Amino acid sequence: xxxxxxxxxAVIACLSALSSNTVMAQLAEQRLPVALEERAQKLFxxxxxxxxxxxxxxxxxxxxxxxxxxxxxxxIASGKSDQDVVDFLVTRYGExxxxxxxxxxxxxxLWVSPVFLLLVGGWLIFRAxxxxxxxxxxxxxxxxxxxxxxxxxxxxxx
Amino acid sequence: xxVELGHLALILALSLAMVQSVLPIxxxxxxxxxxxxxxxxxxxxxxxxxxxxxxxxxxxxATSDFSVVNVWQNSHSQMPFLYKLTGTWGNHEGSMLLWVxxxxxFAAAVAVFGDRLPVQLKANVLAVQAWMMTTFLLFILLTSxxxxxxxxxxxxxxxxxxxxxxxxxxHPPLLYVGYVGFSITFAFAIAxxxxxxxxxxxxxxxxxxxxxxxxxxxxxxAMGSYWAYYELGWGGWWFWDPxxxxxxxxxxxxxxxxxxxxxxxxxxxLKIWTILLAIVTFSLSLLGTFLVRSGVLTSVHTFASDPARxxxxxxxxxxxxxxxxxxxxxxxxxxxxxxLFAPISREGALVLNNVLLTTAAATVLIGTLYPVIYEAITxxxxxxxxxxxxxxxxxxxxxxxxxxxxxxxxxxxxxxxxGVSQRLLFxxxxxVLATILVFGFTRPGPWLAPLGIGLAVWLLxxxxxxxxxxxxxxxxxxxxxxxxxLGLKRSIWSTALGHAGVGVTMLGIVAVxxxxxxxxALLSSQETTEINEFxxxxxxxRTATGPNFNEDIADFEVFRDGAxxxxxxxxxxxxxxxxxxxxEAAIETFGFSQLYITxxxxxxxxxxxxxxxxxxxxxxxxxxxxxxxxxxxxxxSDRRLRIGLPKQAQPVKAEAASAG
Numbered sequence: 001x002x003x004x005x006x007x008x009x010a011v012i013a014c015l016s017a018l019s020s021n022t023v024m025a026q027l028a029e030q031r032l033p034v035a036l037e038e039r040a041q042k043l044f045x046x047x048x049x050x051x052x053x054x055x056x057x058x059x060x061x062x063x064x065x066x067x068x069x070x071x072x073x074x075x076i077a078s079g080k081s082d083q084d085v086v087d088f089l090v091t092r093y094g095e096x097x098x099x100x101x102x103x104x105x106x107x108x109x110l111w112v113s114p115v116f117l118l119l120v121g122g123w124l125i126f127r128a129x130x131x132x133x134x135x136x137x138x139x140x141x142x143x144x145x146x147x148x149x150x151x152x153x154x155x156x157x158x
Numbered sequence: 159x160x161v162e163l164g165h166l167a168l169i170l171a172l173s174l175a176m177v178q179s180v181l182p183i184x185x186x187x188x189x190x191x192x193x194x195x196x197x198x199x200x201x202x203x204x205x206x207x208x209x210x211x212x213x214x215x216x217x218x219x220a221t222s223d224f225s226v227v228n229v230w231q232n233s234h235s236q237m238p239f240l241y242k243l244t245g246t247w248g249n250h251e252g253s254m255l256l257w258v259x260x261x262x263x264f265a266a267a268v269a270v271f272g273d274r275l276p277v278q279l280k281a282n283v284l285a286v287q288a289w290m291m292t293t294f295l296l297f298i299l300l301t302s303x304x305x306x307x308x309x310x311x312x313x314x315x316x317x318x319x320x321x322x323x324x325x326x327x328x329h330p331p332l333l334y335v336g337y338v339g340f341s342i343t344f345a346f347a348i349a350x351x352x353x354x355x356x357x358x359x360x361x362x363x364x365x366x367x368x369x370x371x372x373x374x375x376x377x378x379x380a381m382g383s384y385w386a387y388y389e390l391g392w393g394g395w396w397f398w399d400p401x402x403x404x405x406x407x408x409x410x411x412x413x414x415x416x417x418x419x420x421x422x423x424x425x426x427x428l429k430i431w432t433i434l435l436a437i438v439t440f441s442l443s444l445l446g447t448f449l450v451r452s453g454v455l456t457s458v459h460t461f462a463s464d465p466a467r468x469x470x471x472x473x474x475x476x477x478x479x480x481x482x483x484x485x486x487x488x489x490x491x492x493x494x495x496x497x498l499f500a501p502i503s504r505e506g507a508l509v510l511n512n513v514l515l516t517t518a519a520a521t522v523l524i525g526t527l528y529p530v531i532y533e534a535i536t537x538x539x540x541x542x543x544x545x546x547x548x549x550x551x552x553x554x555x556x557x558x559x560x561x562x563x564x565x566x567x568x569x570x571x572x573x574x575x576x577g578v579s580q581r582l583l584f585x586x587x588x589x590v591l592a593t594i595l596v597f598g599f600t601r602p603g604p605w606l607a608p609l610g611i612g613l614a615v616w617l618l619x620x621x622x623x624x625x626x627x628x629x630x631x632x633x634x635x636x637x638x639x640x641x642x643x644l645g646l647k648r649s650i651w652s653t654a655l656g657h658a659g660v661g662v663t664m665l666g667i668v669a670v671x672x673x674x675x676x677x678x679a680l681l682s683s684q685e686t687t688e689i690n691e692f693x694x695x696x697x698x699x700r701t702a703t704g705p706n707f708n709e710d711i712a713d714f715e716v717f718r719d720g721a722x723x724x725x726x727x728x729x730x731x732x733x734x735x736x737x738x739x740x741x742e743a744a745i746e747t748f749g750f751s752q753l754y755i756t757x758x759x760x761x762x763x764x765x766x767x768x769x770x771x772x773x774x775x776x777x778x779x780x781x782x783x784x785x786x787x788x789x790x791x792x793x794x795s796d797r798r799l800r801i802g803l804p805k806q807a808q809p810v811k812a813e814a815a816s817a818g
Binding site for chain 2: 045046048054056059061094095096097098099100101106107109110113114117118121122125129
C-alpha cells in the first residue's frame with residue numbers, strides 16, 4: 001500500500017517534471033526562458049510581499065507582489081546575479097523584504113543560536129555524565145563501612 | 159438581564175479564586191486538613207460560575223443582543239446560527255473568557271479526579287491554579303470585559319468572514335484545552351518546588367495531564383493547519399507564521415516533557431529537567447497567549463491590538479514565568495539526583511530526544527521574537543520567514559528522526575546498540591528500497607526528496623519493530639501472533655503509533671513540498687486545462703446569495719482518462735458588512751492526494767482565472783497528526799495510568815488501627 005502510493009507519487013512527479021514545477025506561475029505575466037525563470041522563482045520564495053501579512057511574493061496576488069515579480073524578472077533578464085537583485089531590492093525596500101535574513105553582525109545571534117544551543121546541550125549532557133560517573137565511583141565512608149559490616153555479620157549469625 | 163447575570167457570575171468566580179489562592183496554601187503550611195479541603199469545593203464552584211458566565215455570553219450571541227458591545231462588534235443577525243454561537247470565542251474578550259473557563263475546568267478536574275493525590279500536593283496544585291485564574295479574571299474584568307453594554311444598535315458589524323467556518327469554530331477550543339492543559343503540569347511543578355519534594359510518583363500523576371493536554375494541542379494545531387490550507391486559498395499548510403509558532407512551541411517542549419517524565423517515572427532520573435520543562439511548556443503557552451492577544455506581531459491571526467491589554471498580559475507573563483524560574487533556582491539544587499544510566503540506553507536516547515526538541519523549540523522561539531526585539535531596539539524592521547525556519551528547524555529534526563526508532567528498543571540503564579541495530583535491519587532495507595524507487599522514478603527530480611521519503615519510511619517501519627517482534631510475526635503461527643498483538647501492553651502500541659504518526663506526517667510533508675504541481679489558466683466556458691493526468695473543464699459560473707454574503711460559484715468538471723469524476727465548485731464570496739472577499743477552494747481527494755482548485759478571478763465576459771494544484775500525499779500530513787492523537791488516547795486509556803498508584807493505603811490503615 002505504502003510502496004504503491006510512493007510509486008504513484010513518483011510517477012506523478014515524473015509526468016509533471018516537464019511542465020512548470022511547484023512554484024507559482026502567474027497568468028498574464030511575462031515569463032523568462034526556463035533557466036532564468038527557475039532562478040526568479042527561487043528568489044520569489046525568499047522575498048516578502050511588503051504589504052501582505054507574512055506572505056512571499058511567490059504566494060501573493062497583491063499588486064505590489066506582481067510589481068516585485070516583474071522587477072526581479074527584469075533584473076535577471078538584464079544579466080544581473082541573484083545577489084545583485086537582492087541587493088537592489090534591499091536598498092529600495094530595506095532588509096524587511098528578505099524572508100531569509102542576511103548573515104551579519106545584527107543577525108549573528110539569530111543564525112548562530114541553534115548551533116550554539118545544541119553545543120551547550122551536548123556539553124551539559126557530557127558534564128552530567130562525568131558527574132554521574134563520579135557518583136558511581138563514590139565509596140562508603142568509614143562509619144558506613146562499619147555499619148555495613150555489622151549488618152552483614154548479624155545476618156551471618158542468623 | 160442574562161448579560162448582567164453573566165457579569166455577576168464572573169465577579170463571583172474572581173472572588174472565589176482569590177480565596178482559593180490563599181486558604182489551601184495556608185492550610186498546607188499549618189497542616190490543617192479543613193483549610194486544604196476548601197480548594198476542592200471552590201474549584202468546582204468557580205468552574206460552575208464561569209460556565210454560567212460563558213453560557214450567558216453565548217446566549218447574548220445566540221439572540222443577537224446588540225446592546226452588548228462585544229456582540230455588536232462581532233456578530234450579525236443574518237449570520238448562520240452555528241457561527242453566531244461560535245462567534246462567542248471568535249473575538250478577543252470571548253476567547254479570553256473561554257481561556258479562563260478551561261483553566262477552571264482543569265482545576266475542577268483535579269479536584270474531582272485527584273482523590274488519590276497526597277492532600278498537600280493537591281491543595282498546593284489547586285492554589286497555584288487559582289493564582290492563574292485570579293490574574294486572568296482580573297485581566298478580563300479590567301481590560302477585556304465582554305459584558306459591557308451600549309445603546310442598542312440595530313445591526314452588528316459581523317464576524318470576520320474568514321472566521322465563519324466550521325474548522326475555525328472548533329480550532330480555538332481545541333488549542334486552548336491544549337495550551338491551558340499544561341497549566342496543570344505547571345501547577346504540579348510549582349507545588350513540588352514549594353514542598354521541596356519530588357519523586358517518581360509525581361511523574362506518574364503528572365503524565366496523564368500532560369498527555370491529555372498534548373493530545374488536544376496536537377488536534378488544535380492540526381486543525382489550524384488544515385483550516386489555513388483550505389480557507390486561506392493558496393494551499394499552504396504551514397507558514398511559520400508567528401501565531402502558528404506560538405502554538406507549535408509548547409507542543410515541542412510538551413513532547414519533550416512527555417518523554418522526560420517517562421524517564422522520571424520509570425527510572426527516577428531527570429527530575430530537575432522535567433520540572434523545568436513543565437515550567438517552560440506552560441510559560442510558552444502564556445507567551446503564545448501574549449503574542450496573539452497583545453497584537454505585538456502583525457500576522458493573519460492577530461485580531462486584537464490594544465497596548466493596555468498587551469502590557470497587562472506581559473506583566474502576568476513576567477510574574478508567572480519569572481516567579482516560577484526564581485523558585486526553581488532556589489529549590490532545584492535540593493532535589494535529589496535519581497537513577498544512573500549509560501549513554502547508550504533508553505534514558506540516553508530520551509535525553510537526546512529532549513536536547514534536539516528543546517533546541518528546535520529555542521530556535522523557533524528566537525526566530526519568532528527576533529524581529530520584534532530587533533525592531534524595539536533599532537526601530538528598523540527585518541523579517542524572519544519560512545526560509546530561515548526550514549534551514550534551521552529541518553536539520554535539527556533529521557538526527558531526531560534517524561535516532562527515533564532505536565529509542566524504544568534500547569533497554570533501560572544500559573542498552574545493546576548492536577542487537578538493536580540488528581532488529582532494525584528490516585526498517586533500513588525498506589528505507590533504502592523506498593529511496594531508490596523514488597529516486598529512479600523521479601529522475602531528473604530533486605535529489606533530497608527521495609532521501610526524505612526514505613527517512614520517513616525508516617521511521618514508519620522502525621516504529622513498529624517492537625510490536626512486530628513481540629508478536630513474533632515471523633516466528634509463530636498467525637493465530638498466535640494475533641493473540642499476542644492483542645495482548646501487548648497499551649504503552650507499546652501507543653509508542654509505536656505515535657512515532658509512526660510522525661513518520662506519516664513527514665512523508666506527506668516531503669511529498670507535497672517536492673512533488674506538488676500547479677497551473678494557472680484563463681478559461682472561457684467549456685474550455686479545458688490539464689494538470690498531471692487530470693483535465694478540468696470549465697462549465698460556466700453563476701452567482702448566489704448566502705445569508706450574509708454574495709458569491710460567484712464556478713463549476714468545473716474533472717476528467718481522468720476521458721472519464722468524468724464529477725463536478726467541483728470553488729467560489730469567491732463577498733461579505734458586505736465587513737467589505738471583505740474570501741475564497742472557497744474546491745478540494746477533491748484521490749487516495750491520500752488532493753486536487754485543489756481555487757477561483758482567482760471572474761470576468762464580466764463569463765471567463766474565469768482558475769488556479770489548480772496537484773498535492774501528492776498531502777492528506778498524510780494531517781493523518782499523521784491523527785495517529786499521534788490516537789496514540790495519546792491509547793496511552794491515556796492505559797489502566798496503569800488511569801488508576802494511578804495501586805490501592806493499598808486502606809488495608810494498611812485498618813491493620814494499624816486494629817494493632818493500636
